[in-house]
Amino acid sequence: MLRFANSASCWLPNNPLRGVARGAQLLLVTLGLTATSLAQTAPTVVSVADSRTLAFNLVSRGQPTPARAIANTLLERNPNDIKALLVLSRAERLLGDLPAAKQAGKRAWRAADAPEDRYTAAMLTAQAISSSGNKIGAQIWLRRAAQVAPNDQLKATAVRDLRYVRGTSPVALSFDLSVAPSSNINNGSKSDTIEVFGLPFALSGDLQALSGVEYSLGATLSYKLPAVGTWTLTAGANVESKHYTLSSSAKAIAPTVSGSDYAFQQLQVSLAANRTDADRKASTSLYVKAGQNWYGGSTLTRFAGVGAARQYQIGERSSLQVNLGAERQWRQDNAQRSADVVTLSSTWGHGLTNGSAIWVTGFVRDTASESSSIAQETAGASLNYSHGKPIFADTKLELSIGYENKRFDRAQFPFVRREDQTVSASATMIFSNLDYMGFAPTAELSAKRTSSTLGQYSNDDLGLKLGLRSTF
Template identity: 35%
Template sequence: MRAVPFMTGRLAVGALATMLAFFGGLTPNYPLAGTAMAREVSGEAIRLDINEARKLAAIMLRDGQSGDARTLALGLLKRDPRDVDALLILAQSEFRLGNLDQAVRAGRRAFAAARTDAARYQAAHVTAAALNLDGAHTRSQIWLRRAAQHAPDDGSRQQVRRDFRSVAAANPLEFSLNFGLRPSSNVNNGSQHDTEQLGGLTRVLDGSEKALSGLEYSLDADLRYRLSESKRRRFWVGASALGLGYALSDEAKTIAPNARAQDFSYLKAGVNLGADLRDASGRGETLFQFSLAQVWSGGHRTTHSAEVSATRRHLISPTAQLQLRASAENRWNPKRPIEDSVILTLSGSWQKRLVSGAQLGLELGVSDSDSDSYRTASKAVFAGASLSLAKPVLGAATNLWARMQMRDFDLPFLVFDAREDTRISIGTTLFFRDLDYYGFAPTLDIGYSRSRSNIGAYDGRSFGVGVGVRSVF
């Protein structure tokens, strides 16, 4: 049986193409309890087999006779409660009649009973449509992911992606989750040297200060809830968390036998409040955000922070966008107040879509950290460039990037010269969009960084290859 059409605002599937001659009623040759649609023609009852009854129900649905289609589908289900075609017709009939709860139940039953991708796709899609119309946008998005997984062709898959974006735009709740695994030659940002020179003196570095190889695993979650939205204004609250954990290699355990992987763990969790203001022209917007966060390092609570930021985005041409961002952050450590700091940052970025279809991005910024500690009082300049290629590489969307940061510390390192660092990083990210599973696809990150410092403990390098998961929607 072909797909029966359903519509819900922006959700739609293809219409049924099968055409049958119209006739007024039937008395099936199998039990159809609850149906009262038989009539006599020339004193004889019209009788249909099961397939003809299914086709008739589909035609009734197509012609707007949703109530009759529902009645016939219920009759078919009396005979076989797992009749997938009847369940699909029932789900779409209930949807068109406005019985959204019943449509969801029928859609779920159809999905559970289906044995083909085409049937599962139709069941998941109509269930998502009913949930969306009922205001259950998040559950609708989950069912759209199921529909995408069982989409019978690329056109259906693209339709689901468009539907997902439409539902996401209507959903006041936004949620993103990224997970990654990254083997690295330097999980602790340690030194590549065994010793360092301080004012003509040589100091042997502790094992935990040296570069330690191992596996990094990360989890990045972001949740936002839209409080209100108009054509030009949007206000929201949110929460976010970033966690990094490590497993040390056998070599690292030999270099630093007293080091534990949890000594290098990192967790930052916070709450956010934001306002997005759009220009009347539609060419720009201004974003304000206030954040409170807490950091745990090595399993111990360390730093509290409060940050306020303002971001201005403006389309300077149909293919180019300029962004300016300013932020002020106050960090304080109740156990080590000397390390309290106020960080001011100003940055600008430019993005342009090239004639080839590739997208080029450039960034430049400065920051100033005011503190009484030689570890944090510093000034920095940073720059970056990225290029998203127009054509896939090895079947993956490819982004190339490079970053540089020069950071000069204000206070002497202990009693010696002030610390001066330069860090250069390059890498690429491959996104295998076509290998998606329920709307999630793998990523491959390859990166190399080199840190140069006049203090040997901070002079090091790192190479890592990581895999992750990202939503295709």
Template identity: 30%
Template structure:
């Protein structure tokens, strides 16, 4: 019965299509009557698309587009029909034309989204993601933005290439990481360093990552990455009087990283293991300072109710080019536990212990770290808020200044606000306020710093 009904519908649609095409052909010769049928023809093309009759829709829309070449609605629907028929290049061109001539925000949003769909069908996933960000910027409603996010996630999952950029500005009251006191006592003698005073400044952070994902299998996903991160500092006006020998370039830092990572999940199991390696090169003050090689591995356990537990380990070797004595090898193990609180909030706890072996008494040490992050589930004044607290304790292996071994205790507190509703092309502004206090039995390493950071974070 259902088959007979579908055949009857298709038959009537075919008859109606022939009639409409004939009517449009006649209307094309009679400009005054053409306008009488355009709305009906548009609705008919949408009906054809809904019933999967893409060829019929294409035929109707082709006639309409010839008659009304600057109607974005016709071009948008025609692009969808061409894409459904496998004519992706024509669909891309048609959607781009619709975007160029569209005047309303709604039409520009829809044209950008249809163009992204056509690009994705043509295998041009990166360009499709860029156009989806543009469509998201033009989305007229929250529902439309949510649909763009779903489309973006779908296209990203099928794109072997991934690109990310990052950047931020961080004013600070201690750009040179100076101690709270410029006096140090060695062997009962007090030494004073007039240049060891905090200098205000502004740090500029920027970077990007390119990732290539190899074709995934049922049990494995592997990828390689190339990343760059840089930092530039502009010192405050007091720098020239505190330490005339300092310059902004002394605080520049650059890192180039090459990495490989694999994630594995045995068939029928929920645990996920990951292993990766990174080779990185550092520059400080414009000069090569060190080369590093790190091996990392982890094992994730889903505990139900959105809980996650991850055990991890890291082995890192730093080859210091500026001071060979400070070459070091660090081993670290840790555990991360994240879980919901009260149904909407989220808490993450990270605990680790590490040991750094080195010939330098200023480097060799054991370090314990504890970090907790609490993210609020409900926004406050349209901002997603998260609070973090971290504690770090380091005990150095051998004395360096005097008979006592150096021991540091650091406490950091930060609050982060992400304004997702103010996103620009899918990048939302992020504001972070952080204050860190390091207490040391060696006064030269006792520091206090406050930093305010402004950056952008992708919401997709």
């Protein structure tokens, strides 16, 4: 008869050689002398700590069957034995029983208190889930492991494994969540009156700038398809939803409207192909897309488009990307506002020696439409800067400035052709020290001013956007 003696000894996964001599003796007692044990009148007493150590040594040496037997015996004594559950999870995975390995890992996670045990439980559960083919589930558990890691080295291991699993998974899922108070959620005029032929005209409340809060939620799902020759194929779907609430002052200005009148949703599906040159210094991307969006609860636009991009690696620190896209937009509210849009853009990026980086983007866009309020030519540029070192604590800083010019093709009022000039700037802080499971809160302060030859289109917007960003 085998019986455990009480022991306060601590067993740790990173100490595999502890008690090897006594463990070898215990193995003989447990596995080799069963008949002798049954014949004895007095029970054989062994240490719980020695049993745990032996079980770990066995599974580490590729002997999962006896390790599982010892772990199950320990669990009969105490169903919440953390060390036994950890050994059992690893042993079951080596034996190919992935559901049992996952179950043991989750039991260990629920029962664990020490950071080391929670970390090991999360890693073992992630391994079992990944081996079963659920790569997204494995990524969630690896994020948990990174969150509870007792030191930076173990956290780096979890992050490394997360990136590996993500790279081998055909499925990728990402989210974008933000809350953004704004002084102008409806892109309304900064003035309550306009002047036409020298005469003042009052603007209705819904045409004036209305303050409020924007709530935005987006999700992107992509799936890697089988390659065709040297081309990799990816199918994707993206959904975006924006909802608004008006401030009390906005409700006073425009009592007949509500935040739901400005709600916006969009659904898009796409298929992309990518090929890297043999020298790996450049690559080509092609895509097709189609989708629909809604505004104020009604269908606004259906669209379809194609595009191509060429990326170049320039030296060790710089890159250049050139994009060309064409899109057809079918307006559902007014067919005359349907449009054909062609866009050409280019982005140059450069990494600085201190870890900082800059991006410069320029673009031109031609929009052809029967509607004088839609047909236009647009040109713009932006400069983005990411500071390499934290500005304080572990908080990172990103800065952006931009300029855009819109020239409409035809006059919307007699003898007046509309032209808008917009300048914008933003500063974003990423609070990495508040990271949770690889997601850090962000705060973006932005300002935008548009000056138009038609006064009702001149507006200002000052906003604060609070969101989340993945840190790995």
